[in-house]
Amino acid sequence: MNSDRSSYGGHLDDDAIQSLLDAAEGHVGAETESARRHLADCRGCQARVDAWREVFGELGQLRRFAPPGRFAERVLSGIERPGEALSSARAWSWVRLRRWLTGRAADAHLSGRRLQEFADGALSRQHATLAKTHVAACGDCESRLAGWQRLIATLEVLPSFAPAAGFAERVMARWREVAEETTGRSRATRKWLLLPRSPRGWVLAGTLTSMPVAAFAAVAAFLSTVPQLTTGGLATYLWWQARDALSALGSSVLAAVMQSGAAFRAYSLADYLIASPATAAAAAAGFTALMFSSIWILHRNIGFPRLALRHVHN
Amino acid sequence: MSLNYQSVEDAELVTLAAEGRESAYRELLSRYERPVFSLIYRMVRNRTVAEDLAQEAFIRTFNAIDTYNPQYKFSSWIFKIANNLTIDHLRKRRVPTVSMHGAPDAVTPEAQARTSLVVQSHGESPEEYVQNRELAGQIEAAIGELREEYRVVVLLRHIEGHTYDEIARILDIPLGTVKTYLHRARAELKLRLAEA
Numbered sequence: 001m002n003s004d005r006s007s008y009g010g011h012l013d014d015d016a017i018q019s020l021l022d023a024a025e026g027h028v029g030a031e032t033e034s035a036r037r038h039l040a041d042c043r044g045c046q047a048r049v050d051a052w053r054e055v056f057g058e059l060g061q062l063r064r065f066a067p068p069g070r071f072a073e074r075v076l077s078g079i080e081r082p083g084e085a086l087s088s089a090r091a092w093s094w095v096r097l098r099r100w101l102t103g104r105a106a107d108a109h110l111s112g113r114r115l116q117e118f119a120d121g122a123l124s125r126q127h128a129t130l131a132k133t134h135v136a137a138c139g140d141c142e143s144r145l146a147g148w149q150r151l152i153a154t155l156e157v158l159p160s161f162a163p164a165a166g167f168a169e170r171v172m173a174r175w176r177e178v179a180e181e182t183t184g185r186s187r188a189t190r191k192w193l194l195l196p197r198s199p200r201g202w203v204l205a206g207t208l209t210s211m212p213v214a215a216f217a218a219v220a221a222f223l224s225t226v227p228q229l230t231t232g233g234l235a236t237y238l239w240w241q242a243r244d245a246l247s248a249l250g251s252s253v254l255a256a257v258m259q260s261g262a263a264f265r266a267y268s269l270a271d272y273l274i275a276s277p278a279t280a281a282a283a284a285a286g287f288t289a290l291m292f293s294s295i296w297i298l299h300r301n302i303g304f305p306r307l308a309l310r311h312v313h314n
Numbered sequence: 315m316s317l318n319y320q321s322v323e324d325a326e327l328v329t330l331a332a333e334g335r336e337s338a339y340r341e342l343l344s345r346y347e348r349p350v351f352s353l354i355y356r357m358v359r360n361r362t363v364a365e366d367l368a369q370e371a372f373i374r375t376f377n378a379i380d381t382y383n384p385q386y387k388f389s390s391w392i393f394k395i396a397n398n399l400t401i402d403h404l405r406k407r408r409v410p411t412v413s414m415h416g417a418p419d420a421v422t423p424e425a426q427a428r429t430s431l432v433v434q435s436h437g438e439s440p441e442e443y444v445q446n447r448e449l450a451g452q453i454e455a456a457i458g459e460l461r462e463e464y465r466v467v468v469l470l471r472h473i474e475g476h477t478y479d480e481i482a483r484i485l486d487i488p489l490g491t492v493k494t495y496l497h498r499a500r501a502e503l504k505l506r507l508a509e510a
Contacts (some may be wrong), residue, residue, distance in 0.1 A: 113497045155472035160352040171372045
């Protein structure tokens with residue numbers, strides 16, 4: 001019934017370790033062997049077992065406190081004896097009391113939970129043997145056990161239901177649709193990224209991208225042969241050139257804007273919009289709507305396929 | 315030589331499916347369509363919804379087939395996906411509980427009358443009639459009245475035959491909780507059947 005706990009989650013969990021230590025004290029469970037196999041190879045679990053063993057050791061050393069003198073006699077004298085037409089509640093108290101006083105559990109009735117687990121075949125061998133022995137001698141527990149066995153038998157013969165005809169075909173068709181949708185989106189993403197689609201494409205792209213690298217390497221190799229050129233001097237020269245180019249570009253753009261009258265028109269539009277709160281609000285709303293539409297279009301077109309990534313292991 | 319998929323074990327079928335063999339997917343579907351549908355149907359108690367959820371469970375499972383870990387049983391994996399989908403559905407559908415005798419803060423008879431619910435009987439369609447008959451037995455009715463957490467453990471244990479450990483894995487709950495849920499669920503069932 002039980003399967004290998006250690007192989008499922010990797011390491012032994014606290015329940016498994018406690019079961020293992022219980023097994024060392026004689027309470028053998030079905031998982032014990034697999035846990036032992038894992039423990040033989042796992043130092044982390046060995047350390048945790050040692051920590052639990054200390055806890056068990058401490059608990060095992062707790063001492064029992066004796067009740068005061070003649071306590072048992074005083075209590076027993078206050079209740080009726082078995083065979084004296086006990087009420088069921090008093091009979092149960094008597095059994096529990098005897099169990100507590102004598103330390104023997106064999107006479108106590110089995111709990112509903114224990115009986116259910118026995119009927120369900122979920123008790124360890126040792127507990128099942130104890131339960132079987134008790135049930136054989138106790139008519140009350142035997143009849144309660146029969147009740148649980150009847151319930152479990154009723155549950156286990158309940159029919160399974162079939163989905164409507166054609167369910168499998170519908171699932172396969174829908175799955176193909178989803179797969180095509182996912183593949184289509186992946187293709188769209190790849191197209192947007194301008195990635196090559198064939199081995200020849202990859203070779204061509206590799207060649208093209210390696211050409212500037214090769215050219216740069218050739219220039220660097222040539223420059224290294226000229227002793228007058230230093231790295232610092234070359235960097236300073238390149239920085240001056242880049243700064244001049246950026247400055248020239250900025251001036252050209254500014255001049256073009258001013259000459260076209262676009263700056264004046266933009267200023268006039270802003271002046272008109274803020275002249276009345278209504279136009280300002282309408283402009284803000286239009287701009288917001290435009291922004292959300294853009295975000296939505298981006299999300300729909302270049303977002304990752306949702307089904308392929310969503311809650312796969314949930 | 316063609317492969318007889320019916321004799322192949324689940325883990326191997328998953329490997330074949332991951333290689334793109336459609337017959338392997340079909341075989342997995344054929345093995346699990348009834349168990350998965352039955353579990354979901356008994357949870358949601360509506361055939362149409364159960365079919366939609368079962369279909370979604372299979373599609374999610376098949377889409378993630380590359381990520382299947384063969385250390386786990388395939389059945390545990392697919393039931394986990396199916397159960398999570400079902401629980402999500404039930405949570406979304408759940409409405410706040412309102413007493414039929416009026417709102418809790420309704421003190422006067424007028425307030426109680428104003429806030430009380432009137433249950434109306436709607437005519438059943440032939441389809442609903444058949445569905446309701448399927449789940450109308452005493453034991454099915456008793457299962458339907460259990461809390462969702464209790465219902466699912468009973469179904470996984472006694473109808474699908476999973477071990478306590480497997481149920482704990484499927485539901486992501488401790489083993490002790492599985493035992494407690496089962497104990498309480500069976501006790502409630504016994505009580506309800508005795509009352510019936």
